[in-house]
Amino acid sequence: MSGLREKQKAERQRRLVRAAAAHFREAGFEKTRIEEIAATAELSAGTVYNYYRHKGELLIAVVAMEVHEVLAAGEPLVQHPPETAESAINALIDTYLDHALVYLSKDNWRHAMAAAIAQPDAVLARRYTELDARLADQVRRLLDSLQQRGAVRADLDTIAFGKMIFNNTNQLFTEYVKEEGQELAELKAGLRAQHAALCRLIA
The missing domain is CATH 1.10.10.60 (Homeodomain-like)
Structure with missing residues (x-):
């Protein structure tokens, strides 16, 4: 039963x-x-x-649903990444961004971010942080796969670099949701330019 x-x-x-x-x-x-x-x-x-207990917790539950689906969609890329580091990183980050507005509007994301910042010790804020950590770790695992293949430098700190890539994505995504008129293509273009520069240092 x-x-x-x-x-x-x-x-x-x-x-x-x-x-x-x-x-x-x-x-x-x-x-x-x-x-x-x-x-x-x-x-x-x-x-x-x-x-x-309140709408805020339901909103974070929606964020969690979105992140779980994104993580599942990203796993095939982690297991079998594209040939180059740049194409692999772009593909994984595109997976995150393409799904970001499936369940949540920009307004919804602003409320979720604000709630997590306003009450950092609350359960919903900790949950939000945990979800970000899981995404950053998936980027790290992608880099591990690329490193094993020899597509990135053997001495690369994949934990630190994975966090850096995700944190940069998160920062630009925050700016994207703050600006109602900014298009997703503009966000992707900015990230791709930065990834190109970063990958020249690690390949």
Whole structure:
């Protein structure tokens, strides 16, 4: 019975998070009400609060869903990266960026970032930080694969370099979501120029 209960709980959470993502994108984070999310998920508002204490936690749950899907999409590149370091890094980072606005609008991302910064010791902020760490580690593992192949220098510190690539991506992504008019192609072009310069140092 416990296995069935866990499956039912996971299914309710899945419905809640997908319903929240839809409402946040359509109406915006501020205008979305818990009752609306509950109705879409075919659950009571009380049930929502059994899983999430407030909308902020639901927003981070949507971020987590996005990151988990991005990590899964990036794994084939880690296991079988493109031939050069530059093409491999661009491909992985493009995977992150192409998925970034599937569930979350720029407005949603701004609220998620603000919540993580405003309450750094809160559970949702720690969760946000953990997700970033998992993405940075995937970049590191990509570099490890390239290093084993001989596509990057043998003495490269893949942990430090992986963090640097991800942190730079994160910084430019933050600027991208702050500027409503900036297009994704512009963000990608800026990152690709920087990756080209970096890869000349490590190949």
